[in-house]
Amino acid sequence: MSWYHIPGNQQDTVVCTCVRLSRNLAAYPFPARLDAVAAKEIIGQVGAVLERSGFIPTDFSEISRKGAESLAEKRFVSLRFARESLPHALFLNDPCNLSVAVCEEDHIRIRCILSGLALADAYEGAAKVEALLDGALELAFDEKMGYLTASPAHIGTAMEASVILSLPLLAESGRAEGLIRHAEQTGLSLRGLSGGGQGHIGGLFCLTNRMTLGVREEEILEAMESAVQLLTTTERGLRSGLRGEEYDRITDRVRRAEGVLRHAHLLSATEAVELLGLMRLGAAMGISRGVRVELLTALLTEAMPATLTVGIEPPPKTRTDEDILRAKLVRERIFGDT
Amino acid sequence: MQCERCNKKKATVFYRENINGRVKALRLCGDCAEVMEEAGELEDMSTVLSGAHSPLFAFTGTGCPIPLWGDAADSSKKTCPTCGESLARAAERGRLGCPACYTAFSSELAAPLRVFHGRATHTGRVSAGFRARKEAERRLSELRERLRAAVAAEEFEQAAAMRDEIRRLEATL
Numbered sequence: 001m002s003w004y005h006i007p008g009n010q011q012d013t014v015v016c017t018c019v020r021l022s023r024n025l026a027a028y029p030f031p032a033r034l035d036a037v038a039a040k041e042i043i044g045q046v047g048a049v050l051e052r053s054g055f056i057p058t059d060f061s062e063i064s065r066k067g068a069e070s071l072a073e074k075r076f077v078s079l080r081f082a083r084e085s086l087p088h089a090l091f092l093n094d095p096c097n098l099s100v101a102v103c104e105e106d107h108i109r110i111r112c113i114l115s116g117l118a119l120a121d122a123y124e125g126a127a128k129v130e131a132l133l134d135g136a137l138e139l140a141f142d143e144k145m146g147y148l149t150a151s152p153a154h155i156g157t158a159m160e161a162s163v164i165l166s167l168p169l170l171a172e173s174g175r176a177e178g179l180i181r182h183a184e185q186t187g188l189s190l191r192g193l194s195g196g197g198q199g200h201i202g203g204l205f206c207l208t209n210r211m212t213l214g215v216r217e218e219e220i221l222e223a224m225e226s227a228v229q230l231l232t233t234t235e236r237g238l239r240s241g242l243r244g245e246e247y248d249r250i251t252d253r254v255r256r257a258e259g260v261l262r263h264a265h266l267l268s269a270t271e272a273v274e275l276l277g278l279m280r281l282g283a284a285m286g287i288s289r290g291v292r293v294e295l296l297t298a299l300l301t302e303a304m305p306a307t308l309t310v311g312i313e314p315p316p317k318t319r320t321d322e323d324i325l326r327a328k329l330v331r332e333r334i335f336g337d338t
Numbered sequence: 339m340q341c342e343r344c345n346k347k348k349a350t351v352f353y354r355e356n357i358n359g360r361v362k363a364l365r366l367c368g369d370c371a372e373v374m375e376e377a378g379e380l381e382d383m384s385t386v387l388s389g390a391h392s393p394l395f396a397f398t399g400t401g402c403p404i405p406l407w408g409d410a411a412d413s414s415k416k417t418c419p420t421c422g423e424s425l426a427r428a429a430e431r432g433r434l435g436c437p438a439c440y441t442a443f444s445s446e447l448a449a450p451l452r453v454f455h456g457r458a459t460h461t462g463r464v465s466a467g468f469r470a471r472k473e474a475e476r477r478l479s480e481l482r483e484r485l486r487a488a489v490a491a492e493e494f495e496q497a498a499a500m501r502d503e504i505r506r507l508e509a510t511l
């Protein structure tokens with residue numbers, strides 16, 4: 001089981017929510033200036049606390065590069081972390097919604113990631129883990145600057161909340177630009193997953209907070225919550241406002257997406273993201289029936305290059321082999337065909 | 339053509355930065371390109387599109403590709419006495435060396451922090467460990483004060499008890 005197998009709130013428009021808290025130990029330089037010995041010390045200290053609370057460690061020296069990249073696709077660590085040469089570790093809880101990366105850009109990065117819209121729960125989850133560590137280790141904290149982080153862009157709360165949204169109609173409506181500017185004015189950042197400047201892949205957007213100093217965690221969550229409401233209401237308005245020909249055109253695109261996902265022999269990662277986005281839209285609008293939306297969320301991770309092929313023997317030799325595997329996985333998961 | 343990030347070295351790498359579909363060309367020197375790539379601030383859209391990586395990785399950048407410091411930092415010879423990081427290098431990387439760097443470079447950091455965050459003082463969650471240490475320090479200075487008074491008043495039994503308490507508190511800090 002992982003976070004992406006569980007149904008979430010407002011899945012018609014929200015894919016997942018992640019709250020990340022960055023913390024550093026007062027007695028050590030930040031990871032970029034750390035030697036291997038000190039990095040191992042930190043992993044030992046943090047690990048001792050976490051393992052007492054049932055977290056399971058992943059030793060990056062023992063897993064393949066692909067295994068590490070797969071952990072990044074599941075959003076437990078950053079891609080850079082997965083490829084880092086300095087000793088580093090990841091601790092995961094059992095339902096796999098809490099992760100602690102040690103010696104990423106900061107010594108400790110706690111992430112709580114949940115399906116759908118769950119800002120308050122994700123913060124609470126991350127804060128609980130933080131409290132475990134805060135009691136046992138001396139964290140770098142300053143009264144005026146808050147939690148001290150390697151990048152001055154994160155000091156203060158050192159919290160990054162992010163929500164991944166599925167807004168395919170909004171992406172095409174030409175209203176995205178204005179909403180992106182609006183988000184910026186409220187101290188947030190809204191970015192589309194864009195393919196070389198032409199449109200938005202799968203209608204996916206990521207909303208994050210930019211400012212961290214001088215705002216309370218609750219204020220950040222409130223600002224995020226109302227920005228999400230604005231975006232989702234706009235998208236839902238566009239969906240329910242579709243009439244006549246427009247509705248038929250969308251229905252056709254959803255059905256075609258279904259057709260390709262059901263019958264394609266080759267499926268690239270980008271095409272999969274695009275078509276899964278259309279299917280999510282179809283499920284939300286009642287065009288596709290009997291689709292479990294959490295399955296589509298899971299495939300956004302499971303059909304990605306590293307997660308798809310990790311542990312497969314022999315590993316796919318070419319991109320074509322990989323695309324065959326992906327087409328097969330998607331077909332089996334959504335339609336139960338083989 | 340000079341590097342558009344550091345404005346010092348010669349630009350050798352041409353990058354396309356892609357934010358929300360607005361493609362911006364960036365001319366960078368090799369060092370800056372490496373720093374930004376490492377930080378996930380540059381997304382090579384060709385690898386994303388060809389499916390070499392998960393398209394979802396396009397979301398992992400920090401979205402803050404601007405160095406936080408101005409020209410003042412570049413010419414400074416200042417270093418952090420705790421970790422040895424120089425202000426110039428920290429400014430170039432947009433990352434500090436250690437928690438004590440914030441004190442060492444506080445005057446240079448003040449303005450860019452205000453510009454970036456719009457505020458200057460933390461108002462959120464307070465580290466429990468920090469609160470406990472603060473409280474112990476406050477209690478210590480109070481005890482030391484009372485100890486002096488007790489000694490002056492020749493209340494030696496009380497003074498001895500306070501001394502024990504002070505020793506116990508000092509050990510926890």
Ligand SMILES: [Zn+2]
Binds near residue numbers: 342346366
């Ligand atoms: Zn440069």
Ligand SMILES: [Zn+2]
Binds near residue numbers: 418436438
């Ligand atoms: Zn330092």
